[in-house]
Amino acid sequence: MYWVASFAILVAMALMLVRAVKGPTVYDRVLSVNSFGTKTVLLLGVLGFLMGRPAFLDIALLYALINFIATIAILKFFRYGDLSGMMHGDDPARREAE
């Protein structure tokens, strides 16, 4: 049963990969990477049970944290053009709103 689950996740990963390669817009790519990270977390969880070592779940949780930070960094880069845009207090979004 774990095999079936892991293969379903692998198929989903392949679909994410297709979207990351073809994705017409940047948001498709960002979303595919974020979703790919989620699939990795799921795959690690399933692999832990498949290989009889459920302690892998802890690692999967840490991956979820890393994935979150990476996605935030990517989105921030895309919004401000670089990663230290917030340091100026120069917020394009706020400027547009005013």
Added chain:
Amino acid sequence: MMLAAAASAEVGSEVTPSTPEVVGFTGAFAVELCLLALLAATAVAMIRMRRLFGVAMLSGIYSLLSAAFFVALDAVDVAFTEAAVGAGMSTVLLLSGIALTAKVEMPVSRTRTIAPLIIVGVTAAALVYATIDMPGFGDANAPANAYVGRAYIEQTPSDIEVPNVVTAVLASYRGFDTFGETVVVFTAGLACLLLLGAGAIRGGGRNDDGEH
């Protein structure tokens, strides 16, 4: 990342995976094959893609895939380093580099790709040739598992009392070594920050807010 790879290779050579499995077409083996196929597909897509933002995204996917592959091979510490450095840090560094340089890779003429292709092919052939002499996965008589590795496995439960042998080796038996590595990684991170992050250069050629 090279440092992490070296450290993990060092660890991997002396710590045995728990149980040697019977070589055969098990479910875990099939999952590993699928992961390797996805890795190869990602690598080809990265080579063919010209828009560098997409390449950075694909490199993040590549790191996540190889991390999952390392976990499938029982190398959990390597996998975690790969996920933190590869998917987390290096994607951000690549994006910072893109912000400072160009968004699209220039096309390369066919003739200039021949020599690198030959070099890479020869290196890959040498590496594959080197794997022929290696002992089997989880072989108890392999040199890596025989001497100090066996001692670690036997003494860790009584010496250190943590369930994971890799953790015991990294954090206790070789605590100073790990400390030195951490300092090196920290220094490298500081250097990257100085080069890319909080300096005067901003992406797009804008140098400051007009104060100077």
